[in-house]
Amino acid sequence: MTLYGGVEAGGTKVVCAVGSGAGDIVARRVIPTADPTSTLTGVVEFFADHPVAALGIGSFGPLDLDPASPTYGHITSTPKRGWGGTDVAGILGRGLGVPVALDTDVNAAAYGEALFGAARGLHNAVYLTVGTGIGGGAVVAGRPLRGLVHTEMGHLHVRRHPDDTYAGGCPFHGDCVEGLASGPSLAARLGRPAERAGPDAPALVARQAFYLAQLVAAVTYLLSPQRVVLGGGVLGLPGLLAAVRAETVNRLGKALPAFADDLDHYLVAPDLADRSGVLGALALAADLAPNI
Amino acid sequence: MTLYGGVEAGGTKVVCAVGSGAGDIVARRVIPTADPTSTLTGVVEFFADHPVAALGIGSFGPLDLDPASPTYGHITSTPKRGWGGTDVAGILGRGLGVPVALDTDVNAAAYGEALFGAARGLHNAVYLTVGTGIGGGAVVAGRPLRGLVHTEMGHLHVRRHPDDTYAGGCPFHGDCVEGLASGPSLAARLGRPAERAGPDAPALVARQAFYLAQLVAAVTYLLSPQRVVLGGGVLGLPGLLAAVRAETVNRLGKALPAFADDLDHYLVAPDLADRSGVLGALALAADLAPNI
Numbered sequence A, B: 001m002t003l004y005g006g007v008e009a010g011g012t013k014v015v016c017a018v019g020s021g022a023g024d025i026v027a028r029r030v031i032p033t034a035d036p037t038s039t040l041t042g043v044v045e046f047f048a049d050h051p052v053a054a055l056g057i058g059s060f061g062p063l064d065l066d067p068a069s070p071t072y073g074h075i076t077s078t079p080k081r082g083w084g085g086t087d088v089a090g091i092l093g094r095g096l097g098v099p100v101a102l103d104t105d106v107n108a109a110a111y112g113e114a115l116f117g118a119a120r121g122l123h124n125a126v127y128l129t130v131g132t133g134i135g136g137g138a139v140v141a142g143r144p145l146r147g148l149v150h151t152e153m154g155h156l157h158v159r160r161h162p163d164d165t166y167a168g169g170c171p172f173h174g175d176c177v178e179g180l181a182s183g184p185s186l187a188a189r190l191g192r193p194a195e196r197a198g199p200d201a202p203a204l205v206a207r208q209a210f211y212l213a214q215l216v217a218a219v220t221y222l223l224s225p226q227r228v229v230l231g232g233g234v235l236g237l238p239g240l241l242a243a244v245r246a247e248t249v250n251r252l253g254k255a256l257p258a259f260a261d262d263l264d265h266y267l268v269a270p271d272l273a274d275r276s277g278v279l280g281a282l283a284l285a286a287d288l289a290p291n292i
């Protein structure tokens, strides 16, 4: 059995895994995200012990994904200290001596969920995560969505909740949906992390549903996926998924009965817990097989 | 040379064309949209005089595009009187006795512009039209975008302009972008069509730019196309395209330099005037060639 490598590079940790690309994992290591050199050296060392035929990477970004660009495979202008300009694809590809496929962390997660998880068997699916940031990836016609760059769904501008006076925490926009509804934006208003909201939780859930339903509705109008997978730490707020469903039905109204009539199947939790990204990355590597 | 047929079915007229599918038209007829029977009979008669090997249709909707559905090829719940439930694809396919490809009018236009027009040579492009309604179609990885249904970009909820007191004209949502920025919404506020705005035109342009830039930004965040083609009658307002560009740059901010740095090439007028849709429909027919 040919083995492939998957890497999910996140802001706090890098998950490395080895498998056949069929949704299995035979070896795994989690490396805390530190400076690029030591972090990526750790990744190369793991795969030195676990040889693979190709490597797939789902990385935080923004990324240069244009194969014709001189900085293809680099992380571009990230606010993450030290990582701007890092040639993730090049460093890992040279370090392992194997072909590399690179995509965003959220596209890898969307691909993982579409192949093996909550959107299994569907050709068109969107994965949204609401955690430290808000992001979204998409699979269209069975392939991760690419364009001029990559999606940046968290920067969608949504209508502000009438009771919300928080200016918003996005360094670029202030009050885009990430600025208004990410975990840190909740903590900034509360003075403590959202997982410790206690009696404030119901008010948080209502406001979050107002914002996140606008993101789900926008995704529906602009991409018409067969399913939306909604995950991330903030979905740990009790009742939030159900509240987002209810608010999405309200917002879509009768414009799109195909979605609104069956929202429990349209908007769902991830099935792969924290493995969506790394399994999608592994699958990206396995897709390289014809070129190996 | 094999000839194919293209049909663009719109709310006021149906354009029929014959060509090789390579962006040429050798015969053309425009039929006013009346009741379904007489309109579609007119289409069948045109193609009886101009035999084609396959037919592509870009139609107003909503459409059932699910090949597994018993109502595949039907217009579903349109507000257009008499057309709800019309089996457009079936009636034309049986009438002509040839294979039929069906998509939305806006996807056909996006495909036409991506193959032969303002987004020629690009694999990822979005076409937006601002006329009697607002709609958008997309080409992703070279193919018209499909999903659970089809895109309904005009129903995106945007932030309201602070000076705008109009409730909005969308029958489903009131103040979605179509409800706030379509031609009829301008006429409802003005008391006359927007082409006769006269001294009110600059205020219209500013407000339209505020709304349409939000649509362009949302498309950018959620689809990351290589180019957005913005057309429709309302773009006849002098200076509107430039104003939408400027407002889009503001809204994207520094989150996406790849777009904002070159907006004159990213956001452009259509190249095919009123032929985008019918040329895209012709190309959809030509794509059926391997199955004929």
Ligand SMILES: Nc1ncnc2c1ncn2[C@@H]1O[C@H](COP(=O)(O)OP(=O)(O)O)[C@@H](O)[C@H]1O
Residues within 6 Å of the ligand: A010, A011, A012, A129, A130, A131, A132, A133, A182, A183, A184, A187, A193, A194, A195, A196, A231, A232, A233, A234, A235, A236, A237, A238
């Ligand atoms: N049970 C919970 N309820 C609400 N917010 C939570 C919960 N658990 C974690 N969070 C928030 O989610 C964010 C972390 O999201 P997560 O998806 O786990 O990580 P990341 O986005 O960094 O990959 C933090 O802002 C945290 O406060």
Ligand SMILES: Nc1ncnc2c1ncn2[C@@H]1O[C@H](COP(=O)(O)OP(=O)(O)O)[C@@H](O)[C@H]1O
Residues within 6 Å of the ligand: B010, B011, B012, B129, B130, B131, B132, B133, B182, B183, B184, B187, B193, B194, B195, B196, B231, B232, B233, B234, B235, B236, B237, B238
């Ligand atoms: N020069 C113009 N300036 C502003 N609005 C215009 C202009 N020309 C047409 N319109 C408006 O555009 C709408 C028609 O759009 P069009 O794209 O031509 O047709 P449709 O959307 O029906 O296919 C009407 O609401 C009309 O008032």
Ligand SMILES: [Zn+2]
Residues within 6 Å of the ligand: A154, A155, A156, A170, A171, A172, A173, A174, A176, A177, A178, A179, B255
């Ligand atoms: Zn933002």
Ligand SMILES: [Zn+2]
Residues within 6 Å of the ligand: A255, B154, B155, B156, B170, B171, B172, B173, B174, B176, B177, B178, B179
């Ligand atoms: Zn609407």
